[in-house]
Amino acid sequence: MSKHSDSQDLAAPVLEAPALEVRGLVKDFHSGGLFSQSKVRALGGVDLSIGRGEIVALVGESGSGKSTLARCIARLERPTAGQILLDGTDVLKRDRFQASREYRAQVQMVFQDPFGSLNPVHRIEHFLTRSLTLHGKAGTPDQLRTRLDELMTTVGLTPDMLNSYPHELSGGQRQRVAIARALAVEPEVILADEPTSMLDVSVRIGILNLLRALRDGKGISMLYITHDLASARYLADRIAVMFAGELVEEGESLDLLANPAHPYTRLLVSAVPDPARTGSYDPSERAELRAAVMEPASCDYDGDPQQRCSSAEPVRHQVGDPADRHWVRCHLYRPPAAASSHALATDPLEEVVSA
Ligand SMILES: Nc1ncnc2c1ncn2[C@@H]1O[C@H](COP(=O)(O)OP(=O)(O)OP(=O)(O)O)[C@@H](O)[C@H]1O
Numbered sequence: 341m342s343k344h345s346d347s348q349d350l351a352a353p354v355l356e357a358p359a360l361e362v363r364g365l366v367k368d369f370h371s372g373g374l375f376s377q378s379k380v381r382a383l384g385g386v387d388l389s390i391g392r393g394e395i396v397a398l399v400g401e402s403g404s405g406k407s408t409l410a411r412c413i414a415r416l417e418r419p420t421a422g423q424i425l426l427d428g429t430d431v432l433k434r435d436r437f438q439a440s441r442e443y444r445a446q447v448q449m450v451f452q453d454p455f456g457s458l459n460p461v462h463r464i465e466h467f468l469t470r471s472l473t474l475h476g477k478a479g480t481p482d483q484l485r486t487r488l489d490e491l492m493t494t495v496g497l498t499p500d501m502l503n504s505y506p507h508e509l510s511g512g513q514r515q516r517v518a519i520a521r522a523l524a525v526e527p528e529v530i531l532a533d534e535p536t537s538m539l540d541v542s543v544r545i546g547i548l549n550l551l552r553a554l555r556d557g558k559g560i561s562m563l564y565i566t567h568d569l570a571s572a573r574y575l576a577d578r579i580a581v582m583f584a585g586e587l588v589e590e591g592e593s594l595d596l597l598a599n600p601a602h603p604y605t606r607l608l609v610s611a612v613p614d615p616a617r618t619g620s621y622d623p624s625e626r627a628e629l630r631a632a633v634m635e636p637a638s639c640d641y642d643g644d645p646q647q648r649c650s651s652a653e654p655v656r657h658q659v660g661d662p663a664d665r666h667w668v669r670c671h672l673y674r675p676p677a678a679a680s681s682h683a684l685a686t687d688p689l690e691e692v693v694s695a
Pocket of ligand 1: 567
């Protein structure tokens with residue numbers, strides 16, 4: 341059991357170098373018109389790493405900065421400051437203005453909307469062939485045919501669907517095509533931004549299982565973005581919690597959900613439908629947690645008279661066993677014995693993800 345400490349020097353286990361790492365990533369958006377000086381700080385200095393073959397879920401409520409982080413990593417947005425390291429190389433330094441083709445092949449993004457990401461005038465074969473050709477992986481016509489068929493079967497579709505148009509497929513099948521398109525370039529990392537949120541509940545678990553199979557079979561590292569803790573728990577090895585553009589807690593999925601240490605994480609956990617708590621759900625508990633965390637500069641959770649977040653950034657505190665790599669950033673963190681527990685009693689996934 342760790343003790344409360346103001347030190348950032350945590351006793352982390354020595355691990356293999358991560359596949360992808362961001363350090364101090366800041367993103368400001370200008371707001372209020374062309375001549376306005378005002379800005380929105382969407383990311384306030386994010387540090388996050390994804391190990392090889394690891395699935396990290398990034399969770400947080402709408403507007404917390406999840407998509408901005410993924411878009412910065414995919415280099416669809418230019419970060420204001422910070423580093424993005426792929427296999428230890430600082431890619432922002434190497435390719436300052438736009439990502440190289442090599443980087444785009446290594447880091448692929450799958451978007452939330454499988455309807456919007458496929459141009460309706462093209463057949464499925466077009467999307468996959470284009471990716472393969474752009475990245476020099478098409479080969480001879482025979483090799484291309486084999487590769488296309490393989491991609492379709494890998495994502496659970498049949499090769500005859502290559503002749504279909506997007507509107508002839510279901511939402512789940514379209515998302516599988518989007519995943520096949522990402523796979524075509526043989527990426528090292530996939531950034532999946534709410535890949536199931538626009539799909540029928542009945543097909544969500546199939547997409548999650550596909551992502552897991554790709555990690556297991558091909559060793560692809562993934563950042564899985566969601567506001568749904570139940571699916572994060574189902575899929576991810578680790579969960580990172582984002583609040584107002586900052587990571588406030590991170591840990592092994594089961595440990596973090598069983599022992600949430602930050603008031604915001606507890607708020608999220610309390611929102612997961614939990615069959616074991618049906619009937620005893622206490623709305624005032626949620627209201628109290630929400631009030632405590634919605635004003636991060638003056639968080640009075642547990643009554644912090646000093647309101648330290650407004651004058652100093654909270655440092656990271658290790659939570660529990662160092663092997664769990666569980667940390668929290670909160671001035672009010674106390675070791676678990678003194679904190680209240682909001683553990684998920686049973687697996688709510690049956691209720692939330694599957695039909
Ligand atoms: N292009 C933009 N211009 C100005 N502000 C932006 C832009 N994109 C994002 N923001 C702001 O940055 C913050 C983070 O937004 P972001 O979309 O990353 O959050 P999110 O957690 O992904 O939310 P959601 O789950 O709703 O997608 C928000 O305050 C948002 O309004």
